[in-house]
Amino acid sequence: MILKGKVWLFGDNVDTDVVLPGKYLVLTDPNELAEHALEGLVADFSSKIAIGDIIVAGKNFGCGSSREHAPLALKYAGVGAVVARSFSRIFYRNAINIGLPAVVSPRARDVLKEGEIVAVDLENGRIERKNGEAVEAERYPQFLLDILKDGGLLQNLKKRVEKEKIK
Amino acid sequence: MHVQKKATIVELVGLSSYSLYRKFLNLTTQICEGRRFLMAMTISEKILARASGRDRVEPGEYVVGKIDLAMIHDLTGPLTLNVLKEVGYDRPWDTDRVVIILDHQVPANSTVTAALHKQLREYAKKYGLKNYHDVGRQGVCHQILAESYVKPGMLVVGADSHTCSLGALGAFATGIGSTEMASVFITGELWFRVPETIKFEITGKMEKGVSAKDLILKIIGTVGVDGARYCAAEFTGNGIANMSMDGRLTICNMAIEMGGKTGIMNPDRRTLDYTGVKAASVASDSDAEYMKVIGVDLEELEPQVAIPHSVDNVKLVSEAGEITADQVFIGSCTNGRLEDLEAAARILKGRKVSPGTRLVVIPASKKVYIEAEARGYIKIFMDADGVVCNPNCGPCLGGHMGILADGENCVSTSNRNFIGRMGSTSSKVYLVSPETAAATAIEGKLADPRKYFGGR
Incomplete structure (x- = not known):
């Protein structure tokens, strides 16, 4: 899986309340959630980003709540992947489970520039820049890569239910 | 203006010595080939080992654990049910191990919230779930779990980040997302990366007007919002032994605010009385190994904000x-x-x-x-x-x-x-x-x- 998009830079400790404020948690339609993505930090983020754009942030991205609404809002707003120095663990799991790649890269936030086009190569754990340079990223264990390839845990579960004929 | 006289928090054992020790143990384990080598474990490791059917587990390992209790509430639960609907299979693996609590917006404050409540209510009815807490029979989910459900040694997941509160009862309790909860509802299992444990050794006595919240704020202020990221935060020492269960729940509740996978405490007499069990089967071994040990002196603690x-x-x-x-x-x-x-x-x-x-x-x-x-x-x-x-x-x-x-x-x-x-x-x-x-x-x-x- 290679994800190509324009870089949006963010800082450390981007929390779930700025990714998707609590007052919208009563919404369950991902497209409605998307309209409020990152509302706490960037006004009208969802209308400003292009499909496939890549968020590149500092440490502890997604800290706070277990709300899956947060990665859902980002995904449906069009975010192709979130690259961060580190993630909070619940956000990391949630993102992968809903099919939004969360990629750990210790150096990306320091090296990449706002607005540049990059290609995130999940299998090989690298982020390629237009100038041919590559920034290293952590590779996923196979079972997580499989979930992402299926488009999320839901599709993965569907397959499993079918295969094991849980009835 | 009063200035704190001395640092109240001290890092006792650092990360580098921990990794060295782990390396040494791996070597020793290899040397002891042919004979089962039982190393001491923390309470978190023991619970994850038991739940995954192993004799022992080590930090960094991936295990699949059988879930003892799974909780959803009115904001995260509907997403779980939507996923189950999409999968085409929504029967919970064990109706006694599922708890549904309305707590975020109760009673309903809008037609949207009312619809979410109705969705959970109908699901509970469909499967005859006795652990369903509707308006007037509820409270904040973690408090209800503490009062009525969680026992020492359990592996608990909740679709809410503050599920870590329940570690105060000697359970391994952690927050997960809605889709993952759907997976738990179907299979009764979940994968875990066995976390490293940071031990907080709390000693001394707080002055009047200072309480558990001041302690956990002081700790978070010292280690930072990612200071325990992915770790189990184990709280121990006479400062915890002398603390009420209410205070202990406050401490473990905020483990997530420093990135913790769970906060956890070894069960003692107070825990047994609170949970109504006769004996606790699980606690950290005295020679268990920790990623870090951080000491906190309560004598010097002042009100924090x-x-x-x-x-x-x-x-x-x-x-x-x-x-x-x-x-x-x-x-x-x-x-x-x-x-x-x-x-x-x-x-x-x-x-x-x-x-x-x-x-x-x-x-x-x-x-x-x-x-x-x-x-x-x-x-x-x-x-x-x-x-x-x-x-x-x-x-x-x-x-x-x-x-x-x-x-x-x-x-x-x-x-x-x-x-x-x-x-x-x-x-x-x-x-x-x-x-x-x-x-x-x-x-x-x-x-x-x-x-x-x-x-x-």
Whole structure:
């Protein structure tokens, strides 16, 4: 899986309340959630980003709540992947489970520039820049890569239910 | 101005010596080939080993654990049910191990919320779930889990980040997302990466007017909002042994605010009495290994406040400067228990809330509410001109009962002070203990509660 998009830079400790404020948690339609993505930090983020754009942030991205609404809002707003120095663990799991790649890269936030086009190569754990340079990223264990390839845990579960004929 | 005399938190064992020790142990294990080599384990490792059917586990390993208890509530639960619907299979693996609690916006405050409640209600009815808590039979989910469900040694998952609170009862309890919860509902299992454990050794005695919330804020202020990221935070020492279960729940509740996978405590006599079990089967071995050991001395602890917009932006109340309070909130899964209400009532008894300030008090459960009423606390709050609401999460996450307008300040006993957490993105939330909240309500600005106990 290679994800190509324009870089949006963010800082450390981007929390779930700025990714998707609590007052919208009563919404369950991902497209409605998307309209409020990152509302706490960037006004009208969802209308400003292009499909496939890549968020590149500092440490502890997604800290706070277990709300899956947060990665859902980002995904449906069009975010192709979130690259961060580190993630909070619940956000990391949630993102992968809903099919939004969360990629750990210790150096990306320091090296990449706002607005540049990059290609995130999940299998090989690298982020390629237009100038041919590559920034290293952590590779996923196979079972997580499989979930992402299926488009999320839901599709993965569907397959499993079918295969094991849980009835 | 009072200045703290010495550092109260000391890192006792560092990360580098820990990895060296692990390397040495791996080597030793290889040398002892042919003979089962049983290394000491922490309580978290023991619970994950038991749940995954192994003799032992080590930090960094991936295991699949059988879940003892799974909880959803009115904001995360509907997403779980939607996923189950999409998968085409929605029967829970074990109807006795599923708990559904309405707690975030109760009673329903809009047609949208009402629909979410209805969805959960119908699901509970469809499968005859006896562990379903509807309006009037509920409270904040973690408090209900503590009062009625969780026992030492259990592996608990909840679709809420503050599920880590239940570690105070000697369980391994952690928050997960809605889709993952759907997977648990179908399979009864979940994968875990066995976490490293950071041990916090709490010693000494707190002065009057200082409480568990001040301790956990002090710890988060010291280690940072990612200071325990992916780790189990184990709290131990005579400072914990002498602490009530209410206080212990406050401590473990906020482990997530330093990134912890769980907060956890070894069960003791108090835990057994609280959970109604005869004997606890699980505790950390005395020679278990930790990634870090951090010592905290309670003697020096003073009232703390977490300044917006980060939970680790912690200062002494006495040094925080003048902070006016448009609203004071006493409640939430962090500080809505009986002991918290008692502490606030002691200070508020016979006094009035400052005219420019609104006081919102929300007991964390029906049980807490009834007991607080019987002891006269509810009357004290109302006589003081506070408002007391029915058990639910209230304004903590900006959903209900006390949402903030532009530019307003709330001094709150809840757990997060992120931008827009309690309403307007230009409002501010200051996190404090119930004692400090009560003193603040009286004075209309952030206040040190110790003077109400004859102290400073």
